[in-house]
Amino acid sequence: MSEGELATPFRERAGRAMRDTFLQEALGIATTKFIGLRREAFADFPEGDALRDRARAIKEAMLQRLDEHLERLAASVERLGGRVHYATTPEEARAIVLDIARRAGARTAVKSKSMASEEILLNEALEAAGVTPVETDLGEYIIQLAHERPSHIIAPAIHKTKGQVAELFARELKRRVAADPEALTQVARAELREKFLKADLGITGANFAVAETGTVVLVTNEGNGRMVTSLPRVHVAIMGVEKVVPSMTDLMIFLAILARSATGQKLSVYTTLVQGPRRAGELEGPDEFHLVLLDNGRIGELAGPLREALYCLRCGACLNVCPVYRQIGGHAYGHTYPGPIGILLTAMLSGPAAVRDLAHASSLCGACVDACPVRIDIPRMLLGLRRELDERRLAPWGERIAFGLLARLLARPRLYRLAARVGRLLQRPFARDGAVRGLPLALGNWTQRRDLPVIAPRTFQERWAALRREDRR
Numbered sequence: 398m399s400e401g402e403l404a405t406p407f408r409e410r411a412g413r414a415m416r417d418t419f420l421q422e423a424l425g426i427a428t429t430k431f432i433g434l435r436r437e438a439f440a441d442f443p444e445g446d447a448l449r450d451r452a453r454a455i456k457e458a459m460l461q462r463l464d465e466h467l468e469r470l471a472a473s474v475e476r477l478g479g480r481v482h483y484a485t486t487p488e489e490a491r492a493i494v495l496d497i498a499r500r501a502g503a504r505t506a507v508k509s510k511s512m513a514s515e516e517i518l519l520n521e522a523l524e525a526a527g528v529t530p531v532e533t534d535l536g537e538y539i540i541q542l543a544h545e546r547p548s549h550i551i552a553p554a555i556h557k558t559k560g561q562v563a564e565l566f567a568r569e570l571k572r573r574v575a576a577d578p579e580a581l582t583q584v585a586r587a588e589l590r591e592k593f594l595k596a597d598l599g600i601t602g603a604n605f606a607v608a609e610t611g612t613v614v615l616v617t618n619e620g621n622g623r624m625v626t627s628l629p630r631v632h633v634a635i636m637g638v639e640k641v642v643p644s645m646t647d648l649m650i651f652l653a654i655l656a657r658s659a660t661g662q663k664l665s666v667y668t669t670l671v672q673g674p675r676r677a678g679e680l681e682g683p684d685e686f687h688l689v690l691l692d693n694g695r696i697g698e699l700a701g702p703l704r705e706a707l708y709c710l711r712c713g714a715c716l717n718v719c720p721v722y723r724q725i726g727g728h729a730y731g732h733t734y735p736g737p738i739g740i741l742l743t744a745m746l747s748g749p750a751a752v753r754d755l756a757h758a759s760s761l762c763g764a765c766v767d768a769c770p771v772r773i774d775i776p777r778m779l780l781g782l783r784r785e786l787d788e789r790r791l792a793p794w795g796e797r798i799a800f801g802l803l804a805r806l807l808a809r810p811r812l813y814r815l816a817a818r819v820g821r822l823l824q825r826p827f828a829r830d831g832a833v834r835g836l837p838l839a840l841g842n843w844t845q846r847r848d849l850p851v852i853a854p855r856t857f858q859e860r861w862a863a864l865r866r867e868d869r870r
C-alpha cells in the first residue's frame with residue numbers, strides 16, 4: 398500500500414473494499430474454504446484441543462525465558478557454522494541483509510514467503526541497492542507482479558480471482574493463459590526456474606527456530622522454500638525473536654496444529670529443516686547461512702499489555718473467521734499484518750496511535766479466539782487498546798465525546814432513566830419495524846448499515862417496579 402493510500406482514512410479504504418465485487422467474490426470463496434478445511438481437520442483430530450493448550454503453555458514458558466532461548470539458539474546456529482545477527486529496528490535489519498548481499502556480490506535474490514521481510518520493507522531496500530528481489534511463492538509472485546502488498550498472512554493474493562491473475566500474467570509476462578490455477582502455476586514455475594538458478598542470495602522467513610539444535614523451520618506448500626534455501630550460495634533467514642522454540646519435541650506440537658489451523662492439512666506439503674550452511678560431504682546447501690533475529694518492538698512488549706500477541710504462529714485462521722476481515726480484506730487495514738491479530742501486531746510494532754481507527758475494526762465476537770491454535774485472547778487486548786487510546790486522548794474526538802457522555806449517563810441512574818424516557822420520545826419519527834432507521838446528521842453513519850433496536854417501551858427497572866407493585870396488591 399502506497400503512502401498516499403495510507404493517508405486515506407480507514408473508513409474510506411474499507412468502503413472501497415466493500416464495493417469491490419471482485420474482492421468480495423475472491424474473499425468469500427477463499428475464507429469460506431479455509432474455515433471448512435480447518436473445521437474438518439480438527440473434527441478428525443481428538444487430541445487437537447489438548448495440543449492447543451500445550452502449545453499455548455510452551456509459548457508462555459518460552460517468553461518468560463526468551464533471552465536464554467535466544468542465546469542458546471545463537472550458540473547452536475554458530476556451532477553449525479552459521480552466523481547470527483540481532484536487529485533492533487527495521488533499518489538495522491535491512492542494513493544487515495544489504496551488507497550480506499554486498500559481500501556476496503548479489504545481483505538477484507530469490508525469496509520465499511516472509512512476513513518479517515514485508516515488515517522491514519526489504520524488497521524496496523534491495524531494489525534501491527541494485528539487487529533484484531524475486532518472490533517465488535506463487536501468491537507473493539502474483540502480488541509482486543501487480544506491485545501490491547500481501548492481503549493475508551498465508552495467502553498473500555487471496556484478494557485476486559483466477560481471472561484477474563490470468564489478466565495480470567497476460568499484461569506483465571506477455572503470456573495468454575486460461576484462468577485455471579494449474580495452468581497459471583505452470584507459467585509461474587517456468588518463469589521462476591531460471592531465477593532460482595541465477596540467484597546469488599536466498600532470503601526466507603522462519604516459522605520456528607529450535608534453540609536446542611539451531612534448526613530453522615519453514616512450513617510451505619510449494620517447494621520453493623526448499624529451493625531458496627539450497628540453490629543460492631548464501632541463505633539469509635529473517636525472523637521475529639518470538640519464533641524461537643526450546644526443543645524439537647516442542648516443535649512437533651506446533652507443527653501438529655499449525656497446518657491444521659492454516660489450511661486444514663495434517664502437515665504442510667513441505668516442512669523444511671535448515672541446519673546451517675552446507676557441510677563437508679553434503680551435496681547441496683549454501684556456502685553461508687545467516688539468521689537475522691528481529692526485535693522491532695517485540696521485546697519491549699514482553700511486559701506490555703499486548704504480550705499475548707507474541708504467541709502468534711501466523712496461521713491466518715483468525716483472519717478467515719473475522720467478520721470484518723471477511724468484508725474488507727487485508728489491504729484496507731493499511732499495514733503489513735491485517736486482520737484482528739494484525740491490529741495488535743501493528744500497535745506493537747508502530748505504537749497505539751497507528752491503530753486509532755483500526756482498534757474498532759472488530760465486532761469482538763470472539764470467533765478469532767475459538768479459531769486460534771494458541772487461543773490468543775484478541776478481543777481482550779483490543780478492548781485494552783481502545784481504553785488506552787481513549788486515556789491517551791488518541792481516539793477520534795467525536796468518539797471520545799460520545800463515549801464520555803455515555804459513561805456519565807450510565808454512572809447516574811436518575812439521568813439514565815430520564816434519558817431512556819426522552820430517547821423513547823425522540824426515536825418515534827425514526828422507528829420502523831422494531832429498529833431505528835435513517836437518523837439525521839452524523840448519527841446517520843450508525844443507522845446506514847446497522848440495525849439499531851428501538852428503546853424498549855419500558856426499561857428493566859420500570860418493569861421490575863411494576864412487578865413489585867403487583868406483588869404487593
Ligand code: SF4
Nearest residue numbers: 709710712713715769
Ligand atoms: S492470532 Fe492465532 S489464529 Fe491469528 S494468525 Fe496468530 S496464531 Fe493464527
